[in-house]
Amino acid sequence: MIEFAEVYKKYGKKKAIHSMSFALEKGKIYGLVGPNGSGKSTTLKLIAGLAYPSEGNVTVNGKKPDRKTAGTVAYLTELDTLYPSFTPKDLISFYDTQFSDFDQTRAYELLSFMSLEKDIKIKHLSKGSRGRLKLVVALARDAEYLLLDEPFSGLDPMVRESIVKGLLTFIDFEKQTLLIATHEIAEIEALLDEVLVLQNGELIAHEEVEALREEKGLSIIEWMKVIFQSSAKRNEI
Amino acid sequence: MGDQFQASKPIYMQIVSKVQQQIIRGDLQAGSKLPSVREMAIQSGVNPNTIQRTYSELERTGIVLTKRGQGTFVTEEHGVIAALKREMQDEVIHSFVNSMKELGVPPEQLIQKVEDYLEGSS
């Protein structure tokens, strides 16, 4: 279980996260949505123990995250993080030594699923291939929590579809919890159990996706338009 | 991928309808096995929990049944399938007739119009 209790995160005077509280249960797929700069990436880093809250408490399985949390959390960043001089094979061998839950066999399965070759240097790969490779090393781990930051950004629809299928194929939903931060909601709507909406560092809504359709007859995108409009009105007053 | 579902209805219900249609059309034969929850989730790009709900709902209506350790199967009781078929047909007719009424078409003209339409399109 991941819990935020009244969490604030500031960088100097700049507020990145403001009074955030929520709980994420095991075995579900969560979407973290909101415009750029709304605090999605910071939220993921706070969970991964790669950033620390200025106030309030973040806990992962009851413990405050720090660097060691990397052992239970797999974090995929939106940045181009792969060492350019490495081949996918080098990268897989390296990950295998660093994470005890890394499954090399599964990594190679994922590699061929994503139609990537193992011996081409990363600097010669296209953006789409690098995006898929990041996912290969993240999904090859049996980590309890998977945090994906903008896994679709800048990728074409075919690649997006293969990523969604990859998630569904390789994630063990009995044991793994998935948190996807994205502003491209249409891609993942059908994939989500629950959605959390961020705006200016605040959590402005947290709903079950199917309940939105059942009770309000709205898809996430339609519903977000409604809540952003109402919060804009509030701000005008 | 998400745009294949309508916003107004829960996704699990939309997949229920899809599976029901497949059974009625005979694409899924009586007694045949449905894909596992995970396979179905991958095929349709949908959350496995949603598919689980789809299967529970289908099971509740009696059109499929889950055999422990073996999977989910279409019922072999043809009566159940026939009943569902009638039910779904009635639903479509009901909404069609209602829509035509709203357009001011009297019931006595309906059949003629349908016949004309079918002749025209064939």
Added chain:
Amino acid sequence: MTAFKGLLIKEAKLMRIWFIWGILLSIAVAAAGYSISQYVNDMIVFEVLVFMILSAHAFYLPIYLLLSLNVEAKTQLWLHNPNSGYQLFFSKFLIGFVFMMVSIIIAFIIAIWATKSDIGIYFFAKDQLPMFILTGVSLSIIVYSFYLGIWTFFYWTLYHSLKLYGWNSGLRWGILICLWAVLFYIETLINELPIYQSLWELGAIDMTSLKTLNYELSKQSFSAELTANPFISLTEIALYLILLMAVVIFSIWMLEKKVEV
């Protein structure tokens, strides 16, 4: 394979291209110096350059660490790793040290070749510069590089830790420079303390008897100040070792607790 071994392999793969360029640079500079010397018919250019290549190795580890750490700093995602900060840091330090050793040995061989052949007439006049002096100089360069490398890591980690407070890079550089000045001042003060002086003398060893550092180069015009102090102090060495250990421990604490991605 253990995590540390994996980190070592990663580091070597990541940095081997720089390592190769470094060696090629040394050889190219020496070769260019040799050609120029041949052309102007004065070996001074070659000898000065060979001496410079050797001395430049004092900066090998600091530069190596900055290059390597800055590859990681693009994303800082090397910190998304459950293994300890010590393993992360020492894998870099160890590979950097090994690369430096190979590189300095090559420079050393060039220098030895210059003294053993007929080509040197100033620093490296034939059989005028004993092997043990060249070795001693090289060893002190290695030690100094080691020392600078650890401080480089400290300042690098501090620089990135200060991001936590939302300060821009100019301000953070300012803080580093001020800190450096303050630490330098404190070091000078401590050196002048009577108690430190007496401790220093307590551990002092007279090196004069070895005649290592008293050596005067044959050509007066290029005599280097190797004779500055014939004493070394065990106390001083011990204190510096303790200081370096403290600096490493503190830097890794910052890496673990303060550097954010």
